[in-house]
Amino acid sequence: MLDAICTLDEVKPVTYTVFKFQKLSDDDIEKYRQSLSCPVCNGKAYFRKASKDGKAACFGSRYHQVDCSEFNPSKAKIREELAVIEVNQLLVDSDALVIDFSKRAGGKRASCSSTDKNIIVGSKGNTGLLRTDPENKLVQDEQSGMSRVSSEGLDKLLHSLLRGSELAESDLWVYTDEKYRWRAKNLFVNFADAEPTDNGAPRMYWGTLSHSDKNMHWLNPADCRDVGIPIEDYQEALCKRFDIQGRRDLEGAGIIIFGKCFFNKEKTRKIIQLWGTDINRMAISKLDD
Known part of the structure; x- marks a missing residue:
């Protein structure tokens, strides 16, 4: 995908080319990237930055309609x-x-x-x-x-x-x-439907990732804007298990995690925490796998 629509402002959505989007400031990219969609079928889209080994920046989606002209078999x-x-x-x-x-x-x-x-x-x-x-x-x-x-x-x-x-x-x-x-x-709950359970019982949360923070301590689902997944405590083991070399590997990746959902102190954000410390209870599917 060379273009994507940003719907952060639903009244005035903006169409970006990948070349224009990658030139935005880091702050603007972080602000807009969870509001991207395919210009043809409106499927939820992601943005991946250019990689150090020469891969170009790109838009993409794992939610294309089957008949979408932007959908290429992979x-x-x-x-x-x-x-x-x-x-x-x-x-x-x-x-x-x-x-x-x-x-x-x-x-x-x-x-x-x-x-x-x-x-x-x-x-x-x-x-x-x-x-x-x-x-x-x-x-x-x-x-x-x-x-x-x-x-x-x-x-x-x-x-x-x-x-x-x-x-x-x-x-x-x-x-x-x-x-x-x-x-x-x-048991299986998409990130967009995640809510804290009354007794703190775990669920199997799933969806796709938009991006991580700069230090790769938090994962941000693409399916919603008010959910975060802390991974700092097991970041090294996670990166080794799924061969994650940098933030780009997480952009657009599929993820499922057995964990509990709860509010932060301000009750402005929902946290999904891995159940225990066993990363076998999580799976990440990178786009390039």
């Missing part, structure tokens, strides 16, 4: 559409879903906590198995009587949500650990 699009098909089929075939927080894109697993190890389903498909016994043998969820239980990692769930899967509206039971389960429609 590896990300193909991956996300495949995820939609697989997750929607999972909703049909399964009684419940176990989130395997240790599973990374490509089927690899990161190191995981003892809690996570207890809920990993060891074989692909609908095995009807939820956790392991002391001898590491897979056992069934006898208490609920469920016989068709699937397991999936955060990456595929995120990709499916970004492309409009039915997961966020489903009544499917979703296990976040060996004890707690949620209806999917109550």
Whole structure:
């Protein structure tokens, strides 16, 4: 995309070329970048600054309409559409879903906590198995009587949500650990709909990122302007896990995070804080992946 519309002033929206937008002051870029949309289909857009290795500044969107002339098929699009098909089929075939927080894109697993190890389903498909016994043998969820239980990692769930899967509206039971389960429609919350819960219970918040602050201590979702995600406490581990070299890698990226939502002291901004300190409970999908 060479152009984007800034709707910060809804009465008088302004169309910027990428060349004009990148020449704005840093303060103006930070002010306008969360109000950008595609000039053809009005899908939420992002701005990425030029990179040190020669990549040009650009506008883009992960919310183009299928028939939008600005929408070019990409590896990300193909991956996300495949995820939609697989997750929607999972909703049909399964009684419940176990989130395997240790599973990374490509089927690899990161190191995981003892809690996570207890809920990993060891074989692909609908095995009807939820956790392991002391001898590491897979056992069934006898208490609920469920016989068709699937397991999936955060990456595929995120990709499916970004492309409009039915997961966020489903009544499917979703296990976040060996004890707690949620209806999917109550668990998966887009950043635009994030609200503090009465009892501080966590949710699975998802959407896309607009940008980070200059020190990369905070992530700012593109889906709304009043939500922030603090990452300073685990910034180094996060950057290593997702190969984040700089702010540009976060611009337009998809993200899902298991965390709690609460107001800041002034009640002017909602904070989404990672549940615990385990970054396995977060996934980031960069545009270039």
